[in-house]
Amino acid sequence: MPKNRKVVLKSHPQGPVRLEDFDMVEDETEALRPGQVCVRVDHLSIDAFIRTTLDGGGFHQSAKLGGVVPALGVGTVVESTDAAFAVGDVVTGPMCSQSYAVLPVAACGKVDTQLAPPTAFLGALSIATGLTSYVGMKYVAKIHGGETVVVSGAAGAVGSLAGQVARLLGAGRVIGIAGGPDKCRFLTTQLGFDAAVDYKAGDVTAKLAEQAPNGVDVFWDNVGGDVLDAVLMNLAVEARVVLCGAVSQYENMANVRGPKNYLKIAERDASMLGFTIFHYPDRYAEATATMAGWLNSGKLIVHETLEVGLDRFPAAVRGLLDGGNTGKFLLKVG
Ligand SMILES: NC(=O)c1ccc[n+]([C@@H]2O[C@H](COP(=O)([O-])OP(=O)(O)OC[C@H]3O[C@@H](n4cnc5c(N)ncnc54)[C@H](OP(=O)(O)O)[C@@H]3O)[C@@H](O)[C@H]2O)c1
Structure with a gap:
């Protein structure tokens, strides 16, 4: 298994989040259990909700001290124990602030790259x-x-x-x-x-x-x-x-x-x-089909702000809160 680079939470922010609240570490990617896939994280979605996970007892889920930070991502399967997911499949899921994510297949959604480019599944189709x-x-x-x-x-x-x-x-x-x-x-x-x-x-x-x-x-x-x-x-x-x-x-x-x-x-x-x-899962299929139709017919304009490098994750979160993004804020991990 590849080495895993991670951005972990070092301290709960007291007021505005600071770059010093995070650390960069590297360790072994965990071995796969049945029903899991290992995904190389290609892009992470920098979303406002990430800030609410940093406080401990957060509004959504919480990032733990020493643990990776919740973030949605899109990536490529590099190892699989499930017949429904093959090496090379592009998937979305809760990949968090790391370069490789081991996820249960139930948490992964396969991306239809015929419908739109992978990053659209973190934006207009997310x-x-x-x-x-x-x-x-x-x-x-x-x-x-x-x-x-x-x-x-x-x-x-x-x-x-x-x-x-x-x-x-x-x-x-x-x-x-x-x-x-x-x-x-x-x-x-x-x-x-x-x-x-x-x-x-x-x-x-x-x-x-x-x-x-x-x-x-x-x-x-x-x-x-x-x-x-x-x-x-x-x-x-x-x-x-x-x-x-x-x-x-x-x-x-x-x-x-x-x-x-x-x-x-x-x-x-x-x-x-x-x-x-x-709370609206029964609307996802209609919403995806309609948004994809508008996207592909040019009725919906999307704009992306791109940051590059996993080590820029803390700066990207800080940047989003400071209004540094126009449109969707993405972090290219690789
Ligand atoms: N209800 C749901 O299910 C749901 C799901 C997803 C997201 N959301 C919510 O949607 C909102 C947007 O999230 P996003 O991830 O798409 O982030 P985003 O809008 O791409 O980025 C946040 C933007 O907020 C603005 N901002 C930051 N601090 C501000 C302040 N003090 N006053 C006014 N504007 C401020 C900044 O733009 P300016 O440069 O204009 O200040 C910044 O670019 C968030 O509130 C998020 O929690 C809700």
Whole structure:
């Protein structure tokens, strides 16, 4: 078996995650038991949820001190004890921050490389990115034709797809909220958003009121905090606020700040609801087929930010939280 290089958690972050919270180690790749495969990890998906695993007693699962960090990946089977998986098969699964992953076959999904390139299965065709955007917009937000939809974290992986999915499901006006002029320009010139608001330039409440004079029918929130409060001030009557995530709070999970302006929900006969994609497995097949169709017909634009080298995993996680990615953030491991 090959040597396994791993990024392990050295200390639980106290506040913002630091590069010193991780270590790079090398050890033997464990021997396979029946029903397992060994996968060479080719790309890792750098996702916001990773930050929530670092605290101990995390929001999703937890990274253990001295252990690898949870992360989704795509890779190539190099050894198999299961007849359904052959050496050379490309698979996705919870590969974590390491160069070789030994996984039960039940945790692996075979990638159809005829449908799309392998990295698409960490982006537009991944459960935690593309399928989240499709299922959330269609079955949670329940977009009606002509509605005004606002997406926060709009230039990130989920947000950039969620805004496009809203349009493809019939939204009338799609507005993105993102950090900085470059990301805002990217949304309007490359992804077809109707308008973009730069939350780092201040007064999101007033700027959004200009862009959505009749109010916001659907708010897809990836961010929470001040941005959520600003959008609550702009809700239309019977608006739906969909809580997809709250990345602005992930470095302070012990003291999450709730919305100050939640009474606007009552005033506007609005509703606020959350969802977790893993509770919608019966929608995965439809979501994958629809997203693949849109992707391959050019209706869905994807953008990737690429970091190279497993040793860059800590910097990539830090970079995502600092807004260093546009679109899907991927780490090429090899
Ligand atoms: N509900 C579900 O089942 C589900 C599934 C998957 C993901 N999610 C959620 O989807 C959201 C997006 O995740 P992702 O993995 O696609 O990450 P991402 O959007 O690609 O990256 C995170 C982005 O958040 C923005 N950000 C960071 N700190 C911020 C702050 N304090 N205020 C405002 N924006 C901030 C940054 O963009 P700027 O440069 O614009 O600041 C950054 O690029 C997360 O909340 C995640 O938890 C939910």
